[in-house]
Amino acid sequence: DGGITQSPKYLFRKEGQNVTLSCEQNLNHDAMYWYRQDPGQGLRLIYYSQIVNDFQKGDIAEGYSVSREKKESFPLTVTSAQKNPTAFYLCASRPTGTDTQYFGPGTRLTVL
Amino acid sequence: ELKVEQNPLFLSMQEGKNYTIYCNYSTTSDRLYWYRQDPGKSLESLFVLLSNGAVKQEGRLMASLDTKARLSTLHITAAVHDLSATYFCAVDDQGTDKLIFGTGTRLQVFP
Numbered sequence: 001d002g003g004i005t006q007s008p009k010y011l012f013r014k015e016g017q018n019v020t021l022s023c024e025q026n027l028n029h030d031a032m033y034w035y036r037q038d039p040g041q042g043l044r045l046i047y048y049s050q051i052v053n054d055f056q057k058g059d060i061a062e063g064y065s066v067s068r069e070k071k072e073s074f075p076l077t078v079t080s081a082q083k084n085p086t087a088f089y090l091c092a093s094r095p096t097g098t099d100t101q102y103f104g105p106g107t108r109l110t111v112l
Numbered sequence: 113e114l115k116v117e118q119n120p121l122f123l124s125m126q127e128g129k130n131y132t133i134y135c136n137y138s139t140t141s142d143r144l145y146w147y148r149q150d151p152g153k154s155l156e157s158l159f160v161l162l163s164n165g166a167v168k169q170e171g172r173l174m175a176s177l178d179t180k181a182r183l184s185t186l187h188i189t190a191a192v193h194d195l196s197a198t199y200f201c202a203v204d205d206q207g208t209d210k211l212i213f214g215t216g217t218r219l220q221v222f223p
Contacts, residue, residue: 031209035213040215040216040218041215041216042116042200042213042214042215042216043155043200043202043213044213045210045211048209048210050209058210090154090155092155099143099145099160099162099204100145100157100160101145101157101211102157103147103154103155103156104154105153105154106153106154108152
């Protein structure tokens, strides 16, 4: 069953703790992306990766980190340096040679 | 810096009526995308518009792109309740592999 999976669906953390959000795809897509969505807002790009072992900062990278050790996986770590981490986080991927990004189901992170 | 604006931000319309959502962007781009998001859910791709004058239609939705005016429209014909959702446009930031999203239009269709 192909697609983009994100886990967990809901995540609760205490302030000051780092947390890692999972994003996996078995679509053989080269490019992967992480977005943040706040209530009533559009999506803002955190990090993106076009190939394995390479990634670039998006518009709001501060307080976040990523890795891309495998083509299938692009985990996002929300660090304690992120001032307001409570949000809906969406992962996307895009096949090479096309323009459309396909989105995972999202992870809703709440920091208490 | 590429900026994308949508209007209206909120649209409440009666079933059977027609309406248009507008997406304006600030710098040159010839690739524009429309997505739908249901409450608490992810984004679903609706249309990909890749050239000036492109028009795509699916059911009661029709999207068009005017790259000279830097404007895309999403036209809704004879709205039904199932179309209630938030609609986003996203514009390709040329040369960067990034999409810049509008703030979304929340559409509510009532009987």
